[in-house]
Amino acid sequence: MIGRSALVKPSRQHKLIERQKTGEAEVSEAILEPDLPIIDPHHHLWDLRPMLGMFPDPPHHFVASVSLSPYYTFNELHADATSGHNVIGTVFMECGAFYNAAYGEERKVLGEVEYVNGVAAQSACGLYGSIRLCDTIIGHADLTLGSRAGEVLDALMAASPRFKGIRHAAAWDADPEVLGPPFHHPAGLYRDAKFREGFAELGKRGLTFDAWLLEPQLGDLLDLARAFPDQPICLDHCGTPLGMGPYHGKLHERFDAWRGMIREIAKCPNVHVKLGGLAMSFAGMPDHGPAAGLSSEVLAAMWRPYIETCIEAFGPARGMFESNYPVDKWGASYPVLWNAFKRLTLGASADEKRELYVGTAARFYGMEHLLG
Numbered sequence: 001m002i003g004r005s006a007l008v009k010p011s012r013q014h015k016l017i018e019r020q021k022t023g024e025a026e027v028s029e030a031i032l033e034p035d036l037p038i039i040d041p042h043h044h045l046w047d048l049r050p051m052l053g054m055f056p057d058p059p060h061h062f063v064a065s066v067s068l069s070p071y072y073t074f075n076e077l078h079a080d081a082t083s084g085h086n087v088i089g090t091v092f093m094e095c096g097a098f099y100n101a102a103y104g105e106e107r108k109v110l111g112e113v114e115y116v117n118g119v120a121a122q123s124a125c126g127l128y129g130s131i132r133l134c135d136t137i138i139g140h141a142d143l144t145l146g147s148r149a150g151e152v153l154d155a156l157m158a159a160s161p162r163f164k165g166i167r168h169a170a171a172w173d174a175d176p177e178v179l180g181p182p183f184h185h186p187a188g189l190y191r192d193a194k195f196r197e198g199f200a201e202l203g204k205r206g207l208t209f210d211a212w213l214l215e216p217q218l219g220d221l222l223d224l225a226r227a228f229p230d231q232p233i234c235l236d237h238c239g240t241p242l243g244m245g246p247y248h249g250k251l252h253e254r255f256d257a258w259r260g261m262i263r264e265i266a267k268c269p270n271v272h273v274k275l276g277g278l279a280m281s282f283a284g285m286p287d288h289g290p291a292a293g294l295s296s297e298v299l300a301a302m303w304r305p306y307i308e309t310c311i312e313a314f315g316p317a318r319g320m321f322e323s324n325y326p327v328d329k330w331g332a333s334y335p336v337l338w339n340a341f342k343r344l345t346l347g348a349s350a351d352e353k354r355e356l357y358v359g360t361a362a363r364f365y366g367m368e369h370l371l372g
Contacts, residue, residue: 027293031084031335032342036353039370040081040090041361042236042274042322045073045116045134046097060180061244061281061289068290069326074119077133080325080334089132089370091361092116093210093236094140094167106145106152110159113139117160136365137162138210143198144189150201157205164365165208165232168195171240173214178245178282190220196227203231208364212236214282215254218261225268233270234364237277237324238262238306243284251284259309266313272364273314275341275356276322278303279331289330296339299332307344316348316355320364 048070055063069076081087100111116137123133137160141152156163170189171179189195190213202209211221211233218239225233241258243251265271278285285302286292294302311319321341325334332340345353362368 027295027333027336029296029336029339032296032339034084035086036342037358037371038085038087038321038338039358039361039367040087040323040325041136041320041365042093042276043077043090043325044093044095044097044327045077045119046095047071047073055181060177060182062180062182065281065289065327065330068329072326074122074133076326077119078123078128078131080323081131081133082129083333084335085338087131088358089135089367091136091138091365091367092119092134093138096140106142106148107155109140109142109152110155113137113156113159113163117162120160120162132370135162135370136164136367138165138167138208138365139163140168141166141198143168143195143201144192146194146197147201149198150204153201153205153207157207165202165210167210167212167236169212170217170220171213172217173242173245175246178214178242178247188220190217190224196224199224199228199231203228208232208234210234210236212240214240215242215258215261218258218265221271222261222265222268225265225271229268229270231270232272232364233268234272234274234320235265236274237280237283237322238273238275238310239265240277241283241285241306243287244282248284248287255305258306262309263313266310266318271314272318272320272360273310274322274324275307275310275319276337277324277328278306279328279337280324281330286331292331294332294336296332296336296343299336299340300343303340304344307341311356316352317360319356320360321356 048066052067052070098112098115099108101108103110116134120134139156141149143149170185171183172185172187173179209231213221239262241251286294323337328337362371
């Protein structure tokens with residue numbers, strides 16, 4: 001996500017954070033199915049405080065959303081994950097945080113894995129209950145290094161036994177207003193020859209790949225998955241339908257195209273899908289952010305066409321619910337978010353729920369030991 005740093009004027013940072021907090025509406029709900037085990041396969045940790053002031057006013061909606069949680073590390077994650085639902089373990093997803101410049105440009109990504117490994121060790125020490133935060137770590141390596149990316153992957157594997165794979169995001173749109181200032185991925189990244197040379201290094205090491213790109217780009221992932229049929233890939237955030245910027249008000253008219261691509265990608269047996277990410281600002285569900293204060297019932301109705309399409313296409317054995325926290329705090333608190341998902345699976349069988357909430361994530365990320 002954001003891998004840069006800058007000094008911040010405290011007053012500017014404070015105003016940005018407070019501006020978001022004042023519009024936030026709290027929703028309190030009873031926890032649905034509180035005993036249902038959950039592996040949260042997608043969340044972040046970061047300290048954005050040193051860089052919030054570098055972004056222009058008015059803040060882009062994504063910057064505004066992450067400003068709700070400018071500091072999100074062990075205590076904040078633990079508080080969310082133990083707020084009522086039965087979360088037994090989590091997967092950290094790279095976000096460009098805690099890079100260590102002392103390692104050099106290509107290997108600075110080691111700092112993120114080292115930091116998160118410490119958070120995981122803290123969670124596993126026994127003082128905080130049985131939950132295992134960051135039990136799996138998904139880091140980052142620049143695959144456009146080509147075959148040299150293998151050296152970075154080896155270093156990441158050596159940095160932590162919890163490291164299981166990488167995400168190299170490719171989210172891009174011709175209109176810079178869609179993604180905003182934090183994102184600068186090149187167009188067509190997943191089709192790039194040098195990227196694919198680096199991508200091939202993952203399979204040699206048995207590592208997973210998480211893909212984040214936007215709905216209009218889904219053809220790029222389809223092509224990549226077909227070119228590497230043995231590489232485990234997870235499509236993040238239901239393929240990120242767009243409802244902001246020039247796409248505002250167009251979710252309905254773009255739904256059929258999105259659904260068609262999801263169905264095609266699902267034909268690739270090496271691809272899994274994360275069911276979530278719809279509460280982040282790019283999707284615009286809701287498009288007015290935390291001020292909406294929507295209930296899980298309303299959110300479930302809003303997300304149902306996307307979640308059900310993905311489950312029907314991929315099946316429960318290749319789908320996993322995700323929080324995408326704290327990014328999805330834009331649309332819902334952690335308890336309300338998972339309540340919304342549980343409303344969407346009220347008619348599912350016990351076996352289907354086990355797959356969607358723990359089984360698929362445990363197999364994909366090598367976390368079966370959490371299942372007992």
